[in-house]
Amino acid sequence: LGVTVRCRASGLPAAAIQDDNGTYTDETTAANSAVAADMNLLPAVPVVNQDRYLFGHPETFTQMRLVINTAVTGSPVPTITWQYWSGGSPEGWTDLTGVNDGTNSFSVAGSNVISWTMPDDWGTTTINGQGPYYYVRAAYTAGAVATAPTGTKCTLDVTKYLPFVQDRIVDSTGLT
Numbered sequence: 001l002g003v004t005v006r007c008r009a010s011g012l013p014a015a016a017i018q019d020d021n022g023t024y025t026d027e028t029t030a031a032n033s034a035v036a037a038d039m040n041l042l043p044a045v046p047v048v049n050q051d052r053y054l055f056g057h058p059e060t061f062t063q064m065r066l067v068i069n070t071a072v073t074g075s076p077v078p079t080i081t082w083q084y085w086s087g088g089s090p091e092g093w094t095d096l097t098g099v100n101d102g103t104n105s106f107s108v109a110g111s112n113v114i115s116w117t118m119p120d121d122w123g124t125t126t127i128n129g130q131g132p133y134y135y136v137r138a139a140y141t142a143g144a145v146a147t148a149p150t151g152t153k154c155t156l157d158v159t160k161y162l163p164f165v166q167d168r169i170v171d172s173t174g175l176t
Contacts, residue, residue, distance in 0.1 A: 011158045013064075015056035015130035019137070021047060024128035031055070031154045037069040039151035041106055042140055046078075046148060051140045055154060056133030060122055063115040063157035064136070070150040072106040078143035080105040082116060085135045087123040093137065094119070106138070106149035115157075 016031030017024050020043045030038040041053050055064060072078050082101065086094040098117030102108065116136075124132035 011057060011059075011061075011156045013055045013154055013156060014058055015054065015127070015133055015135070016154060017054040017056070017128050017130065018043065019052040019054060019127075021050040026128060026130070028130070031151070034153050036152050037150040039069075039154070041068075041138070041149040041151050042072065042145060044148050046140050046145050048143075049139070049141060052137045054127060054135050054137040055156070056127065056131060056135045057156055057158065058133055059158050060118060060134050061136075061156040061158045062118050063113060065111060065113050065155045065157075066103060067111045067152040067154070068103055068106060068109045068149060069152045070147060071109040072145055072149040073147040074144040075146070076143045077107065078105055078145050079141050081139045081141040082114065083137050083139055084116075084119050084122050085125045085137075086119065086121045087125070088121070092125070093139070094121075096136070105143075 012032040013028065016027045016039065018027055018040050027039050042051055082096045082099050083093040084096055085092055088094060096116040096119065100115045102112035102114060122134055124134055126132050127135060
């Protein structure tokens with residue numbers, strides 16, 4: 001009888017990068033610390049479809065917890081689109097499906113969970129010399145930003161499937 005064991009563990013991002021229209025800022029240390037407001041989730045003057053924040057890890061993940069210190073404000077309300085690296089066209093980024101964004105596009109302060117459906121074609125890439133990792137990015141795709149959001153910490157929910165080798169017998173009397 002083959003058995004697969006599913007293990008869940010929280011991990012820290014191996015890479016956290018602010019992308020200000022192709023100018024990268026490594027914020028990995030900030031994303032892994034509990035220092036308030038040291039993650040600049042968007043630049044001070046963000047530009048639609050040019051500014052993003054990337055989270056990378058050597059293993060795939062379907063959930064992350066992000067602590068928002070300063071919530072984004074603006075009118076119309078800014079939109080953050082969650083994407084993953086697929087390597088496809090046009091730029092290699094594809095919108096995640098099944099997204100449940102507890103940050104509501106960075107507009108909810110506090111500890112929030114973002115989750116999504118695991119992509120079948122998620123690939124690794126290297127960004128700003130960091131990687132190769134599985135990357136998720138929060139892309140600023142619409143709306144206006146009056147106050148740029150800041151974060152305090154990020155953790156990832158990494159789920160692994162481990163093989164379990166059976167060398168014992170389970171019967172009606174128990175495990176031997």
